[in-house]
Amino acid sequence: MPISELTHKQRHRLPNETFHDSCARQANALKDSDEHFLQLNDIYKNQRFLNGGRIQAAVGAPRKVTPFNCYVSGTIGDSIEGIFSKLGEAALTMKLGGGIGYDFSTLRPEHDIITTLGSRSSGPMSFIEVFDTMCRCIKSAGDRRGAMMAMMRVDHPDIEKFVQAKNNTTQLRNFNISVAITDEFMECLKLGVDFPLRFQGKVYGQVNANFLWDEIMRSTWDWAEPGVIFIDAINKMNNLWYCETIAATNPCGEQPLPPYGACLLGSFNLVKYIDQVDDKFTFNFEKFKHDIPPVIRAVDNVIDQAIFPLDQQELEARRKRRMGIGITGLANAIEITGAPYGSDEFIKTTHNILTVLRDTTYRSSISLGIEKGVFDLFDRDKYVTGGFIKTLPEDIQSDIFNYGIRNSHLLSQAPAGTISLTADNVSSGIEPVHISNRIIIGEEGIAKEQQLEDYAVSNWDFCGKLTEEVTPEEHVKVLTTVQKYMDSAVSKTCNIGDNIHWDDFKNVYIQAYEGGAKGCTTYRKAGKRAGIFTENKSKEKTNENSNESEGAACYIDPNTNQRSCE
Numbered sequence: 001m002p003i004s005e006l007t008h009k010q011r012h013r014l015p016n017e018t019f020h021d022s023c024a025r026q027a028n029a030l031k032d033s034d035e036h037f038l039q040l041n042d043i044y045k046n047q048r049f050l051n052g053g054r055i056q057a058a059v060g061a062p063r064k065v066t067p068f069n070c071y072v073s074g075t076i077g078d079s080i081e082g083i084f085s086k087l088g089e090a091a092l093t094m095k096l097g098g099g100i101g102y103d104f105s106t107l108r109p110e111h112d113i114i115t116t117l118g119s120r121s122s123g124p125m126s127f128i129e130v131f132d133t134m135c136r137c138i139k140s141a142g143d144r145r146g147a148m149m150a151m152m153r154v155d156h157p158d159i160e161k162f163v164q165a166k167n168n169t170t171q172l173r174n175f176n177i178s179v180a181i182t183d184e185f186m187e188c189l190k191l192g193v194d195f196p197l198r199f200q201g202k203v204y205g206q207v208n209a210n211f212l213w214d215e216i217m218r219s220t221w222d223w224a225e226p227g228v229i230f231i232d233a234i235n236k237m238n239n240l241w242y243c244e245t246i247a248a249t250n251p252c253g254e255q256p257l258p259p260y261g262a263c264l265l266g267s268f269n270l271v272k273y274i275d276q277v278d279d280k281f282t283f284n285f286e287k288f289k290h291d292i293p294p295v296i297r298a299v300d301n302v303i304d305q306a307i308f309p310l311d312q313q314e315l316e317a318r319r320k321r322r323m324g325i326g327i328t329g330l331a332n333a334i335e336i337t338g339a340p341y342g343s344d345e346f347i348k349t350t351h352n353i354l355t356v357l358r359d360t361t362y363r364s365s366i367s368l369g370i371e372k373g374v375f376d377l378f379d380r381d382k383y384v385t386g387g388f389i390k391t392l393p394e395d396i397q398s399d400i401f402n403y404g405i406r407n408s409h410l411l412s413q414a415p416a417g418t419i420s421l422t423a424d425n426v427s428s429g430i431e432p433v434h435i436s437n438r439i440i441i442g443e444e445g446i447a448k449e450q451q452l453e454d455y456a457v458s459n460w461d462f463c464g465k466l467t468e469e470v471t472p473e474e475h476v477k478v479l480t481t482v483q484k485y486m487d488s489a490v491s492k493t494c495n496i497g498d499n500i501h502w503d504d505f506k507n508v509y510i511q512a513y514e515g516g517a518k519g520c521t522t523y524r525k526a527g528k529r530a531g532i533f534t535e536n537k538s539k540e541k542t543n544e545n546s547n548e549s550e551g552a553a554c555y556i557d558p559n560t561n562q563r564s565c566e
Helices: 002-012 021-031 034-045 052-060 080-095 124-137 159-163 185-189 211-224 231-236 285-305 311-320 330-337 345-374 393-402 417-422 455-460 471-485 504-515 530-538
Strands: 049-051 071-072 101-105 150-153 175-181 192-200 204-209 227-230 262-269 274-277 279-284 324-330 438-439 449-454 494-496 520-526
Touching: 002 021, 021 034, 021 052, 034 285, 049 052, 049 124, 049 285, 049 417, 052 262, 071 175, 080 124, 080 192, 124 150, 124 159, 124 330, 159 211, 159 438, 159 471, 185 192, 185 211, 185 227, 192 211, 204 211, 211 227, 211 504, 227 231, 227 504, 262 285, 262 417, 262 530, 274 324, 274 393, 279 345, 285 311, 285 324, 311 324, 324 345, 324 520, 330 345, 345 393, 345 471, 345 520, 449 504, 471 494, 471 504, 494 504, 504 520
Parallel strands: 071 101, 101 150, 150 175, 175 227, 262 324, 494 520
Antiparallel strands: 049 262, 192 204, 227 520, 274 279, 438 449
16 A cells, blocks of 8 residues: 555655565564574565564664664652653653653652652652653654653552543643552452552542542543553563562553563564465464564564663663564454454454464573573573463473573564554554544645555455444453463553443443453543544644654544554
């Protein structure tokens, strides 16, 4: 598609580089041998695997760009020095192309006494505004706005101010915001009792859990934010539970990361594993399984070649060797075989595909560990007792204990928005099919409205179940199914119809929590944010393919309902 060619050229290529040139550049930079180069080049040029956009732009390139899509800030100290040191680090990170997540729960609440100064704190919200302003002033490598995520624990005394911060069109336009929900809060919600708000062990007050939950839900109902992150579930299932505590995620929520954490992203394009014989479409599991080891080897090599904005980020990445491999084109690939999105057969096939992905990635990393060495912080006795590791097949658990593993984490489900568009607009990530028109700004700066035809329609003359036809229950079922196979987290937007009942809307989040999800995001076209976007489009004809419409690189597109972080 012309828009796929244009997007790939603008985002992922060097000047005067063709698509095939860019594939060869990536394969050459990440190869371990000539044979490995040939494998990678074939995978890349046929788009069976799509490296994250930052990897595509960075590896083998002469310009100074980080290949890591996402980072989490170092812990923000509760002092002027602590806050502004992290502000400076964030500016350097975004300058090289990295998005950042922050935990602002470490800052004392508004009006709290600062004994050393004899004054009172202005609170975390005032400093979040400072970070927002900094982001607005900086364009990252590749002329992108920096993507940012602000998080606050649900038990912070200023949580109500945080929840309401984006209930408007003017504040924190460069931030996504999410509430870190604890198990303690969910238990209080279940019992309908008061919940303590505290900072550094001191209880500042009580709030009724149902009242606070309704505030969070009402804001999300109207404004599509804040998102909800189940922070205790994240730490319980973390492979590195024994040497890190996670308090924040990357801007789109699929990568819970420790302070200075970073992660490499990439997606297997499932439509490229569909075989057609006459009118029958089947998924080629053997081909899929065959492609995974060379991809894991290549993404692991990125870590040793990468440019990092900060020394602390480099140390963190190389001691743990995290990566986040996921999928895209799920809806297209499975629906063409005859299983509608969210159906029992769709879920069963998703299980089968992700079982192969999970098991083969872990076996590949074990083999790499034997060949090249395990990650520095590997502790065999503790690692194998991790919550996610115990869900692996017994032979994989045994091999990890006996031989070790190269990478601490391997799997993550990203939105995959831009890279999916460059692959002829396959259904993005694990989302259902979206059909939309967009205003496209071409190389000459001329805006044209163009319908983005879905991959299955243009290649197979098949239209799957559209996002507005998917029920909330089906959205949650896909979310929780995919989470079972991801050692990190899942970014998915549960699109909600206009006629949903208030209690049913809130229940989407309860179902996600009870189903083991590490986070949940919803979007209602009838909400206030969507209405404002629609009004802006009609008045200003803004470029909806650009992150400028939200001021950040991570936003929900009002036409496609999709969350994008590229």
